[in-house]
Amino acid sequence: MMQQYLKTKEEYKDCILFYRLGDFYEMFFEDAKVASRELELTLTGKSCGLEERAPMCGVPYHAVEGYLNRLVSRGYKVAICEQVEDPKEAKGLVAREVVRIVTPGTNLSTADETRNNYLMCIVCLSDHYGISTADITTGDYLVTEVDSERKLLDEINKFAPAEIICNEAFSMSGVDLEDLKFRLNIAVYPLESWYFDDELCRKTLLEHFQVASLQGLGLTDLNCGMIAAGALLKYLYETQKQPLTHMTHLQTYTIGKYMIIDSSSRRNLELTETLREKLKRGSLLWVLDKTRTAMGARALRNMVEQPLIDRAEIEKRHEAIAELNDHVITREELREYLNPIYDLERLIGRISYQTANPRDLIAFRTSLEMLPHIHTLLEEFSSPLLSELREEMDVLEDMQALIEKSIQEDPPISIRDGDIIRDGYHEDVDRYRKAKTEGKSWLAKLEAEEREKTGIKNLKIKYNKVFGYYLEVTNSYKDLVPDTWMRKQTLTNAERYITPELKELEDTILGAEEKLTALEYALFCEIREQIASQVLRIQRTAKAVAMVDVFTSLAFVAERNRFVRPVMNEKGVIDIRGGRHPVVEQMTDNDMFIPNDTYLDNGSNRISIITGPNMAGKSTYMRQTALIVLMAQVGSFVPADSARIGIVDRIFTRVGASDDLASGQSTFMVEMTEVANILRNATSKSLLILDEIGRGTSTFDGLAIAWAVIEYISNPKILGAKTLFATHYHELTELEGSLAGVNNYCIAVKEKGDDIVFLRKIIRGGADKSYGIQVAKLAGVPDPVISRAKELVEELSAADISLKPRAVAAEPDMEAEQISLFDTVKDDDIITEIRDMDLGNMTPLDALNTIYRLQNKIRNRW
């Protein structure tokens, strides 16, 4: 046995081998040491012909799921080695085979069913990346190509896969693998190069989809993508050892279809989880997700992760929600019918995988029962999206009828112990079942008949292990025994006989149980296969049901939270009246959230500089604007009195200062890297949310950087993106009037003696004070510190250090401009150097660095 073990282990060196021994999966040697440590199992030993006993530990087979999940979630791969023949029938050692390799991205039983468990394959060829993503629990399978590392990282962040498989070139690229592993908890496995062989990938895809050319799969122009999709499929075949019949469709997509949100903006905006605790509660998804099914929850999460940029598509979604809210009663009826629907996508996955049990089929059937109702209710709607969903939906009556007539109402989980098939479905099942239960009365009947026929008054049918059933006749009646009876045994005072009839009855009774369970198992598998053959119809219906769930949920949330339908435009005007933060308003007691307006356009209202004391609500206001735009583009209604939303191509946020100790960067470095990323990648159609840029360094440097950044963004020839910029540097309010498109706003507060009252209302104009000391007092900082701070503020205010904005005309020309940034500085050499600076020709980061260097020079001299 140990030899068999070692041979198998040799083939699966990179896996922990779960080796089936009776009712346990055992691990040996190094695997045992790792597993005992990770799973807190007792390490024992087994003599194995070597000098030392082999370290060994094991887990019971019926509880294997939990142990598997723990190992896999920690990035291990586990190979499951099963006994593939009945130990009773085995001659010698029981044959064993690895039947599946479980990896983080191919785990079939993940804990959170409201999110997909993605496996991503990345192929890096020169400066191109092919990305293929699949969820084997649902059969989702996608492919795309991108041309930069940043876009690749955006895709990784969007899907947040559990596992990435990649070619060597990717693991050697500049992507920070440690960050993927530790921050995003993604297992990264580079694969051997043969996986990425063009021809192999092509063949794998063509064979799987049974098509003659890649054209049919939409892969003609995606060579890199084709390799990623092919390698991913090959990897799935290698690990799942399955025909993967539920992977029926490869969806190609282009990232240009969706709004780009980089990873830090995703985190900052708390789209699907909160920044600190990583909880769904407190995120945008938490507010929006009132779906009734796991499929709907997953679909909604995917939508929130990928807002659209096509106006027609966005408006189609809005129209569906509007129509659902015009028919509230029907909408609620739909939600009622959605409620009992199980996870059809994962059920059909299990059915195709042949791991579905009888109870899964019952769950499947009860779900299907809801479909005709949903289909009928959808007839009330005429909006294009809801009509399409109705058409996509197949009520699957044949599947429902098949399970209804074949599977018992309350079957066991096990498929090997019988009691699965309904009476009347199969003649033999009925016969065996009858034999099992009615065997005794049949024997009694036969006994009575024979007694009657022969006249042997004390005739008895008895049973023993050697002869089975027999007829026993005492010596006194021996003469009445018919010739046809066969004598089996002679006792002192009795004879034992058998008859063909009795033997047949015996066969029926004794074989019934065994035959019944075997037949029930075979029939169950047959029914399961019959359903699996309809995987396409079922998957399409499941997707439609998921979307009905998503839109009824969005409509319900819109109504309950008083959201309005946004009016979309492509002119770049964002005009929100009475906007609210969708999450903060839920957390604020007694409807005390104060609504605020936002107006941004591509002309004179491009940049809002927002000042106001700490705690006033600046961050909330800016995030609310970003979230309202994002929600509108997801297709949802928005928290406002009215909203006109100019579609944006990207949202960038730079919010607060967060340490990134994991990657070994300082707070300020992280901040500047993010600023650099924004300035390089934003376009005039982007929305930027910049909160306290420059806070992480000295006041003077920080102010200078913030100032230069605003100058850069405001220039329509360079960037001209719509921006909300919150700051405590009141000096920046001087930019209004001198830089085109820049306006000052502040969040109002009322002074009450030494204290302040937050009004949370945004108004035109700049704040003149920061009230930092009042807020510190509110927070309970001791009095002596507060009064000393007040003294110091007065001293510092006396030393006036001011910057002057660059004189920028309405249409500024960066190259021709004269720099007047620091004309309060009297040192001529520095002024000359500044004048000679050619900011227009520098990259943003170089410009910042140059400014930074000059700042130091000035500061040192002062």
Ligand SMILES: Nc1ncnc2c1ncn2[C@@H]1O[C@H](COP(=O)(O)OP(=O)(O)OP(=O)(O)O)[C@@H](O)[C@H]1O
């Ligand atoms: N419009 C509003 N209505 C009611 N409460 C609000 C509103 N805006 C913000 N708040 C509350 O005020 C708190 C502080 O808001 P926020 O963090 O946005 O302030 P801030 O001005 O960004 O502060 P800081 O400058 O210290 O970062 C929030 O936690 C929220 O509960």
